[in-house]
Amino acid sequence: ARSRQxxxxxxxxDGDGLTKGSRVQALDLGWKxxxxxxxxxxIRHGGPFDDQKPGTSGLRKPTRTFCQPGYLEIFLQAIxxxxxPGPAATLVVGGDGRHFAREAAVTAxxxxxxxxxxxxxxxxxxxxxxxAASALIRSREAHGGIILSxxxxxxxxxxxxxxxxxxxxxxxxxxxxxxxxxxxxxELERWLTRDDIPVDLDAVGRTAFGDVVLQVVDPVTDxxxxxxxxFDFDAIRELLSRPxxxxxxxxxxxxxxxxxxxxxxxxxxxxxxxxxxxVPLEDFGGIHPDPHPDxxxxxxxxxxxxxxVDFAAASDGDGDRNMILGPGVVVSPGDSLAILAAHAxxxxxxxxxxxxxxxxxxxxxxxxxxxxxxxxxxxxxxPTGWKFFTSxxxxxxxxxxxxxxxxxGSDHIREKDGLWAVLFWLNLMAxxxxxxxxxxxxHWGRYGRDLFQRQDYEGLDLEIATxxxxxxxxxxxxxxxxxxxxxxxxxxxxxxYTDPVDGSRxxxxxxxxTLDPDARITLRLSGTGTDGATLRVYLESFIPS
Ligand code: VG1
Ligand code: CO
Numbered sequence: 066a067r068s069r070q071x072x073x074x075x076x077x078x079d080g081d082g083l084t085k086g087s088r089v090q091a092l093d094l095g096w097k098x099x100x101x102x103x104x105x106x107x108i109r110h111g112g113p114f115d116d117q118k119p120g121t122s123g124l125r126k127p128t129r130t131f132c133q134p135g136y137l138e139i140f141l142q143a144i145x146x147x148x149x150p151g152p153a154a155t156l157v158v159g160g161d162g163r164h165f166a167r168e169a170a171v172t173a174x175x176x177x178x179x180x181x182x183x184x185x186x187x188x189x190x191x192x193x194x195x196x197a198a199s200a201l202i203r204s205r206e207a208h209g210g211i212i213l214s215x216x217x218x219x220x221x222x223x224x225x226x227x228x229x230x231x232x233x234x235x236x237x238x239x240x241x242x243x244x245x246x247x248x249x250x251x252e253l254e255r256w257l258t259r260d261d262i263p264v265d266l267d268a269v270g271r272t273a274f275g276d277v278v279l280q281v282v283d284p285v286t287d288x289x290x291x292x293x294x295x296f297d298f299d300a301i302r303e304l305l306s307r308p309x310x311x312x313x314x315x316x317x318x319x320x321x322x323x324x325x326x327x328x329x330x331x332x333x334x335x336x337x338x339x340x341x342x343x344v345p346l347e348d349f350g351g352i353h354p355d356p357h358p359d360x361x362x363x364x365x366x367x368x369x370x371x372x373x374v375d376f377a378a379a380s381d382g383d384g385d386r387n388m389i390l391g392p393g394v395v396v397s398p399g400d401s402l403a404i405l406a407a408h409a410x411x412x413x414x415x416x417x418x419x420x421x422x423x424x425x426x427x428x429x430x431x432x433x434x435x436x437x438x439x440x441x442x443x444x445x446x447x448p449t450g451w452k453f454f455t456s457x458x459x460x461x462x463x464x465x466x467x468x469x470x471x472x473x474g475s476d477h478i479r480e481k482d483g484l485w486a487v488l489f490w491l492n493l494m495a496x497x498x499x500x501x502x503x504x505x506x507x508h509w510g511r512y513g514r515d516l517f518q519r520q521d522y523e524g525l526d527l528e529i530a531t532x533x534x535x536x537x538x539x540x541x542x543x544x545x546x547x548x549x550x551x552x553x554x555x556x557x558x559x560x561x562y563t564d565p566v567d568g569s570r571x572x573x574x575x576x577x578x579t580l581d582p583d584a585r586i587t588l589r590l591s592g593t594g595t596d597g598a599t600l601r602v603y604l605e606s607f608i609p610s
Pocket of ligand 1: 591
């Protein structure tokens, strides 16, 4: 198997901190949908499909699978039937700009009108980053949102395509909803559309078609306004204008580009050129839009020059991830979450209310646990995937959360937010006067250091990978108490989660092996790949300060 490795275990920050290890037929039935909206949806025949089970974050498939007649449409129809709109409902639509996203956005708008939505709010050009879509669902009080993205998966005709569905409040659909969607995709043999509606994605503004309204919005505006309520923009502006201060943001030819240009170069006064690869391309320029050192060669080089940039960051395909770098240092995502938690009171968003609680996914390093323990706020451990944070955020139990896959976010929306995390770091640097390395060093000095590494074994045979996990689960009992090298096994379990707010259960979310002295191994199968199985092995161990 191919193996890619996250390597955060080097004792020094310098040097190579990272190594690599149907038929379609139209019928016009003069349909009347509920809520008195006179419409004439057309019925098209196709489906069902048996392979549309959503994974960790939406449905992801090779683009050519999604381009089959009816494939996208059946999934969308299943969404609209599993979570039907109420009267006068609004739907948000947008995507990360990858191949097929624009056509899919038009399809989603037409199908939404045919299925009873009164208003569709769509990003200009069909573009919305995932955090911006979540922000729009909230600000427009929408019933939900369709995000046309396979996030960090490569794009293009030979790459992947995906659809995420977020519900009222802006968070990813809960497992009960995605299960209902999947069930529907296996039954549906037709979908509804309004192909008579000419959807123009490029002209910003409202257009009414009978009783329904299409509203094309600038993708950046709402999100950027929200950011200004979270951070001290004046302090960040002052930091960016300090003589000699330089930063770079790599948008990886993906959705974060327009947001970063507007934010850094237009709003915060950073010079042009601060944003690299800032124009979304249909195939992301052939790269894997994942904040991984393999794809960030030029950005990483800027942190290793004789005169390195002071701050660098990158995002992924749909703009929800963040990688933070400083001169000679890549901040481990678990450390980033812990550092943000430890300094939350310095940021306007948290000032005066503090942190009541924080959550991290199971495989994320326990650095933030140490901060929670010492500073006295609650800590929740959830399965992988942002959807498990929603109820905790909604109920006010947590206001900050993160994952080891470079995802960090807060209760300002219900998704992870790449540029939000970048602003958080810049705001911290501005008010503490410290650089990335200084903040990281000080954190390790105070709380100790959690070494963290993730190994990905990609392209495995699905049956073999599943059998491996099953055998592992069957041998957990036998593992307890054994020793290996300096470590003995304290606890070995298959992680099952009960949502403390709604009591829902998620079983077998990964195997977790706790060791003594303080270390941990987590193993799980990825739920975002489209090629066989990917086994992720997460390794961590603690060095006290
Ligand atoms: C991966 C990450 C997970 C993240 C998910 C969606 O899932 O591990 O932490 O929430 O991607 O991120 P998996 O099942 O492949 O490990 V994104 O930015 O691709 O929507
Ligand atoms: Co993403």
